[in-house]
Amino acid sequence: MDSGNGKQWIRRRRYRCLLISLSIFIFLVLLIAILAVTVFRVRDATTTVNSVKLGGFSTGLNIPNLGLDINVTLDLDLTAHNPNRVSFRYGAGTADLLYRGEQVGDAAIPPGEIGARSSERMNVSLTIYAAKLIGETALYAEVLSGSIDFQTTTRIPGRVTVMGIFRHHIVTYSSCDVAVNVSSRSVQNSNCKYKAKI
Template identity: 75%
Template sequence: MNINGKQWIRSRRRRCILISLAVFLFIVLLFVILGVTVFRVREATTTVNSVKLGGFKAGFNLPNLGVDLNVTLDLDLTAHNPNHASFRYGESSAELFYKGSQVGEAAIPPGQINAGGSERMNVSVTIFAGRLIGDSALYSDVLSGSLVFQTTTRIPGRVSVLGIFKHHIVTYSSCDVTVNVSSRTADNSNCRYRAKL
């Protein structure tokens, strides 16, 4: 082989390597751009649409000098997934608090929310009356005509982008609920929402 033939082979190899490197860099750049824009993980949200009083019974138990209380709150929740991949969530919970003490809990079954979709969930939380018996503030609240509860929901899950990148997300919602004893209604006021990646 002569010198021109060797230079031609080297030049051709160099050209193939440079083209391959350019294609590889283009693909990497494309994935970086898609990862930062389209496939960027956004926070899923959980909102409380309404809180209704499913069941309510309150009265004084004179022989035992106590209060009989049975309250069921029906929470209408919407979980929204703004991501371009589905959001799978595991066993979740809705909890009910009275004056800082947990007095009720309900399980939210696992599920999946499609990309860009929303899912409505109806959850019924019943009060554990035994946990309220010793609370002296309960008697004055029943006499005043309103009981203030706090509801919290926690939905942990994960978003899997292209089946490769998995991101864990936990959504939280918290609402103050006022139960009117005389009209037997519930109002949700002052709800707060947040998510944690």
């Protein structure tokens, strides 16, 4: 009889250990799930255009081609903000300069990392490809009117990794309408919009 009670005692002990282990495992899974949904919930990273400045501007007549040469450099002061509790690692981004919907200039935004709940400032210079503007007849009218309208767009792809397990890809976008004053050679006004995709 003692051997029967001993086996039953060992069986109960194994059963208790199994229940305790299973309870701890379920508790840890629930804790991780709750933390992932609340504290470590992925929030949208944002890219904000702080200012748009005219870095360089020159116009001239291109007599051999019977056209107008325009060289414009726009300096964008950007801030990328990471509201998450973990770092945001972003890849190579792009900044494009558009004239009437056509790309006439671009610049690369180098990859990097933004710490948890912090921001990083970036300066990007967009230069116009003058050859792409030679055939634009509307450009001549805008130069004569004293104001040239451009659009700048930025795209920065990245990811947030929570607890080394959960990866969330985020892409931030910004779009600005910019009016360049020809006579004062400055940015007359700019209007920007922002969005992010998870």
